[in-house]
Amino acid sequence: xxxIEAQVRAQAEAAKKAARALSVMxxxxxxxxxxxxxxxxxxxxxxxxxxxxxxxxxxxxxxxKRSYLDRLMLSEDRLEQMxxxxxxxxxxxxxxxxxxxxxxxxxxxxxxxxxxxxxxxxIIYEARPxxxxxxxxxxxxxxxxxxxxxxxxxxxxNTAISQVLAQAAYEAGIPEGALQFLETTDRGAVDVxxxxxxxxxxxxxxxxxxxxxxIVEQSSVPVIQTGTGVCHTFVDESADFExxxxxxxxxxxxxxxxxxxxxxxxxxxxxxxxFLPGLCRAMQQKGVELRGCERTRAICPELAExxxxxxxxxxxxxxxxxxxxxxxxxxxxxxxRYNTGHSETIVxxxxxxxxxxxxxxxxxxxxxxxxxxxxxxxxxxFGGEIGISTxxxxxxxxxxxxxxxxxxxxxxxxxxxxx
Numbered sequence: 001x002x003x004i005e006a007q008v009r010a011q012a013e014a015a016k017k018a019a020r021a022l023s024v025m026x027x028x029x030x031x032x033x034x035x036x037x038x039x040x041x042x043x044x045x046x047x048x049x050x051x052x053x054x055x056x057x058x059x060x061x062x063x064x065k066r067s068y069l070d071r072l073m074l075s076e077d078r079l080e081q082m083x084x085x086x087x088x089x090x091x092x093x094x095x096x097x098x099x100x101x102x103x104x105x106x107x108x109x110x111x112x113x114x115x116x117x118x119x120x121x122x123i124i125y126e127a128r129p130x131x132x133x134x135x136x137x138x139x140x141x142x143x144x145x146x147x148x149x150x151x152x153x154x155x156x157x158n159t160a161i162s163q164v165l166a167q168a169a170y171e172a173g174i175p176e177g178a179l180q181f182l183e184t185t186d187r188g189a190v191d192v193x194x195x196x197x198x199x200x201x202x203x204x205x206x207x208x209x210x211x212x213x214x215i216v217e218q219s220s221v222p223v224i225q226t227g228t229g230v231c232h233t234f235v236d237e238s239a240d241f242e243x244x245x246x247x248x249x250x251x252x253x254x255x256x257x258x259x260x261x262x263x264x265x266x267x268x269x270x271x272x273x274x275f276l277p278g279l280c281r282a283m284q285q286k287g288v289e290l291r292g293c294e295r296t297r298a299i300c301p302e303l304a305e306x307x308x309x310x311x312x313x314x315x316x317x318x319x320x321x322x323x324x325x326x327x328x329x330x331x332x333x334x335x336x337r338y339n340t341g342h343s344e345t346i347v348x349x350x351x352x353x354x355x356x357x358x359x360x361x362x363x364x365x366x367x368x369x370x371x372x373x374x375x376x377x378x379x380x381x382f383g384g385e386i387g388i389s390t391x392x393x394x395x396x397x398x399x400x401x402x403x404x405x406x407x408x409x410x411x412x413x414x415x416x417x418x419x
Contacts, residue, residue: 004184005188007189008147008196013199015178017175019119022175023119023144030140031141034087034141037137038083040164041080045079048164062153064153066317067257068257082134088378088383089382089384090141092382095115096115096143097114098114099113100114100115108413108416109416110412111409111411112410113407113410115406115407116408117142118201119201120145120199121135121139121144122202122203123147123203123206124205124211125149125151125205125207126151126153126206127207129157132157132181133161134384137383138383138386143405146179148181149181149189159181159183190214194215195220202224204226204399209228224387225391226389227259227389228340229342230314231251231261231264231342231344231372232331232334233345233371234335234345236268239268239347240349241274247345247370248279248347249283251372252283252286252288253288254371254373256315256316259342260375261373263313263315263320264311264320264321266335268324269325269326272295272296291303291305306322311338314340328356328357336361342363343363344361345372346368347369375398
């Protein structure tokens with residue numbers, strides 16, 4: 001443990017030193033580095049994909065479920081998506097030094113508020129190697145140094161990505177030490193990171209409920225909590241059936257392992273008999289295991305019985321809980337009881353119901369007639385995301401550049417003193 005503590009602390013100290021220079025770098029220099037980082041992902045793709053293949057083979061040998069393997073897997077297309085995320089981040093306005101408030105007080109004091117980097121950000125995440133590139137890019141652009149600790153199942157992939165990105169960034173002028181990755185699978189590294197007060201300014205965990213809860217409970221460093229995704233789709237009485245089916249299939253089956261995938265489908269009782277049989281057939285054709293409430297099973301008796309635990313389950317797999325509700329009020333009540341504050345959607349042609357749903361549902365992202373799968377920093381135009389915050393302090397929803405900054409006040413006087 002002593003060796004791990006020394007390693008983690010040394011890397012955090014290097015990041016802290018680099019953060020001071022990075023915080024005042026001009027936008028053009030940071031953008032040049034981001035573009036170089038994007039290019040290197042293509043140039044070094046063979047090496048990165050080979051490392052990923054080794055991670056996948058080991059994960060399969062361990063018997064990890066297919067949704068986990070999907071999060072872990074890289075391809076040429078996914079590498080290009082990572083590169084495009086870096087390019088989009090480079091094209092975004094720099095939030096650093098941007099003013100968002102100014103006033104001249106009656107005593108003549110001029111007060112301005114500007115955005116500043118958080119400092120050194122620690123990011124702890126699990127099996128998704130794309131997080132390595134997204135986090136590095138967003139932190140760099142917002143003037144923050146970063147200390148990354150990925151999951152053990154992706155150690156080779158993350159090491160390869162972090163090494164090529166750091167080399168490209170440093171060659172482009174980013175201060176040495178600004179992009180740090182912990183090349184260890186020792187879980188003790190997480191414990192050390194959680195107590196590096198004075199070196200880390202904030203920790204952002206990304207992963208399952210167990211990881212997030214562990215960090216929140218044990219960390220003495222401030223934590224921005226990214227939550228799990230128990231997301232719902234509510235098909236209202238006035239919904240267009242074709243639209244509702246398309247949205248539900250996308251929300252559940254396009255990539256069931258991610259946190260913005262639908263886990264529970266709610267259907268208005270007035271259309272349940274007409275809508276559910278077609279929905280169930282379509283889901284089953286996609287390999288989805290369906291679990292229904294009593295009213296759902298009266299219409300589709302082949303479904304397994306849903307238990308109380310199903311309403312709060314984040315399956316991360318091709319499993320869907322289905323419930324028939326009386327009306328929009330019952331849907332909102334169910335969602336606010338069981339959701340995790342992530343993403344919710346209503347399919348409806350009733351504008352009054354749409355506005356009511358968006359006003360009363362307590363979540364970071366509330367949709368009308370669109371799939372929850374859009375809750376993503378890239379899709380929101382942020383270039384990428386550090387995570388999707390489901391808490392209400394500092395940041396909520398996909399966290400992009402602005403959410404990686406804080407503020408400070410700049411005050412100009414002419415000799416004023418307070419009476």
